[in-house]
Amino acid sequence: MKAINIIKSMGKLEWFLAALIAITLLNTFLGEQFSSTTLVSILIALTVTYKGFIVIDHFMELKGANKNLRFLMRLYFVIFPSLIIVSAFY
Amino acid sequence: MKTPPINRSLGIFPKSWSEESAGRIPGNIPIWVGILSELTEFALFFVAYFIAKFYYPDIFSQGPQNLHTSLGVTNTVVLLTSSYFMAKAMSFIRINDKIKCERYLWLAFSCGCIYLIIKTWEFHWNTLQGFSANTNEFFTVYYYMTFNHFIHVGWASCALLWVIFRLRSGAYSAQENSGLEALAVYWHMIDLMWILIFPLVYVLR
Structure with a gap:
């Protein structure tokens, strides 16, 4: 009952934090259990991009702010995760 | 919130980049110059990582298995939580x-301190296992990235103390809080860099 009340009282930021932590744990699990597969690297790269976008848009609050800064920050989290995918084919 | 004069007076960017056209700049322009410089610095680290991984794939495949993954995960959770506290x-x-x-x-300051303590313990643990920056190419890149990030968390934590002092002295309010917001976006940038560093050195094989 107490847990349900806590979940009900959670705001947007709390949900984003929970999602970020869950993705971190999932990434670690994938890396530990299914080492050196291309699919795992692609999944990890995509989740890194997603985590970056959440922090940029909702914690840094760039979603409704300067569009150039938001573009640059999001581009950063497209380029380097893409390199993770490229490196999976080394 | 009232726009600080510096946001409008630099006059070095195209008009389409102005706050009127592109939207509000969180914090102030100087902190964003700093943030974009830091992003460039870390971008060089990441490029160095990918080049080294290309030339030494076996070493980079085995490297993460020698690290204390639990400490890396804990630090990730601590930094994400600190970002939440800043928001x-x-x-x-x-x-x-x-x-x-x-x-x-x-x-948020407590999270910064916890991160620094855990990281220090991790460096110590690595030393006990016989690993150092000279062990191999993976550890050179690992120390290069993580120690640099460690320093960033350290000075940002000191800046947090300064911001708390300023808050207590009445410098920030609902109307004027650009200094506090500048530190907040800088802190989030440090968190973002860890979001990239974590999978590179702890997860990917």
Whole structure:
């Protein structure tokens, strides 16, 4: 009952934090259990991009702010995760 | 929030980049110059990582298995939580609730200290296992990236103490909080860099 009340009282930021932590744990699990597969690297790269976008848009609050800064920050989290995918084919 | 004069007076960017055309700049322009410089610096580290991984794939495949993954995961959770605390601090200063704002700033500062303690312990643990920056190419890149990030968390934590001092002296309010917001976006940038560093050195094989 107490847990349900806590979940009900959670705001947007709390949900984003929970999602970020869950993705971190999932990434670690994938890396530990299914080492050196291309699919795992692609999944990890995509989740890194997603985590970056959440922090940029909702914690840094760039979603409704300067569009150039938001573009640059999001581009950063497209380029380097893409390199993770490229490196999976080394 | 009233726009600080510096945001409008530099006059070095195209008009389409102005706040009127492109939208509000969180914090102030100087902190964004700093943030973009730091991003460039870390970009060089990441490029160095990918080049080294290309030339030494076996070493980079085995490297993460020698690290204390649990400490890396814990530090990731700690930094993400600290970002959440910073975002909460910003939301409370906007409604002029300085007591709650200060409380969340102290929580963010605590997370910064916990991160530094865990990282120090991890470096010590590596030394006990016989690993150093000279062990191989993976550890050179690992220390290069993580120690640099460690320094960033260290000085940002000191900046947090300064911001708490300024808050207590009445420098920030719902109307004027650009200094606090500048540190908040810088703190989030440090968190973002860890989001990239973590999978590179702890997860990917």
